[in-house]
Amino acid sequence: MQELSLIQTLAVSILPVLFAITMPAGAQAFMADRLGDRTAYMTGRRTFSPFAHIDPIGSIVLPMIGVAMGGFIIGWPKSLQLNPGAMRKPRTALAKVAMVTPLANLVMALLWAGAIAASAYAPDYFRAPLQWMGLIGVKVNVALMIFTLIPLPPLPGGVILQSLLPARAAWQFSKIEPYSFWILLLLMFSGVLGGLLMPLLKLVNLLILSLAL
Numbered sequence: 001m002q003e004l005s006l007i008q009t010l011a012v013s014i015l016p017v018l019f020a021i022t023m024p025a026g027a028q029a030f031m032a033d034r035l036g037d038r039t040a041y042m043t044g045r046r047t048f049s050p051f052a053h054i055d056p057i058g059s060i061v062l063p064m065i066g067v068a069m070g071g072f073i074i075g076w077p078k079s080l081q082l083n084p085g086a087m088r089k090p091r092t093a094l095a096k097v098a099m100v101t102p103l104a105n106l107v108m109a110l111l112w113a114g115a116i117a118a119s120a121y122a123p124d125y126f127r128a129p130l131q132w133m134g135l136i137g138v139k140v141n142v143a144l145m146i147f148t149l150i151p152l153p154p155l156p157g158g159v160i161l162q163s164l165l166p167a168r169a170a171w172q173f174s175k176i177e178p179y180s181f182w183i184l185l186l187l188m189f190s191g192v193l194g195g196l197l198m199p200l201l202k203l204v205n206l207l208i209l210s211l212a213l
Contacts, residue, residue, distance in 0.1 A: 004132060006068060012129050013067045016112060016137035017075065020144055021063065022053035024104040025077035031100045035093040037086040045080055053077040072188075073140055091170075095163035098156035105145035109208050112137030116212035134212065142204050146197055152184065153177040 004012065026048040029040035040046045045053065054060065058076035066073035087093035116134035119127050149157040154177055162170045176183075187193035 009132075010064060010067060012132045013064070013136050016133055017063045017067065017073065017140055018050050018054070018059060020105060020108060020137065020140045021059050021075040022050040022077045023048060023108060024101040024144075024148075025053040025080050027100040027104040028080055028082075028097050031097045032080075032082050032087065032093075035087040035096065037083050037093075039081050039083045039086070043081060045078075053080075055079075067136075073143065075144075091163050095160045098159035098163075101156040102145040102148050105141040105148070109138045109141035109145065110211070112141065113208050113212040116209070135209075138208055138212075139205060142208065143201060146200055146204065150184070152180040154180070 063075040084090040119130040
């Protein structure tokens with residue numbers, strides 16, 4: 001595929017990145033509602049419209065800076081209010097709500113791979129942009145899927161692990177949460193996180209992109 005300028009890269013990245021960050025929040029809202037918590041519905045968040053979940057800094061500014069710098073994309077949606085007490089079996093319910101985040105990213109990665117495959121039938125003027133959007137969509141969603149599965153609260157991976165632990169161990173594990181941000185920073189800047197995740201990222205990207213060929 002033809003190399004893109006910075007402006008072109010930003011232009012084709014907007015939709016894939018925005019959907020990758022906001023759609024999991026919509027999926028969480030629907031799951032929470034299904035499990036008995038109506039908070040997302042009452043606050044207008046039970047929707048897959050990205051506009052309901054956009055955080056200007058976390059969903060647009062910082063991700064686009066990451067795209068422009070060609071590095072790791074950091075982003076987040078607007079905070080989603082949940083009421084675990086309203087859910088049936090709150091501990092298990094929270095794990096289910098957390099699990100839909102990486103699942104949503106996986107589904108989107110597969111859909112973007114489908115877009116790459118469909119680009120063969122697109123008009124010439126739209127083929128390359130669609131291929132780039134698909135490629136970026138796959139890579140961003142795979143990266144976010146794997147990142148969110150890191151077993152540190154409040155990341156979904158941490159919430160899922162916490163739900164599987166015995167009550168006392170789960171309570172002890174929850175004490176890590178105030179330090180999770182600093183633990184992640186240490187792992188990132190020490191190169192440990194990249195060393196652990198990069199082989200997995202490459203493998204999952206390869207598997208999903210192979211579906212588009």
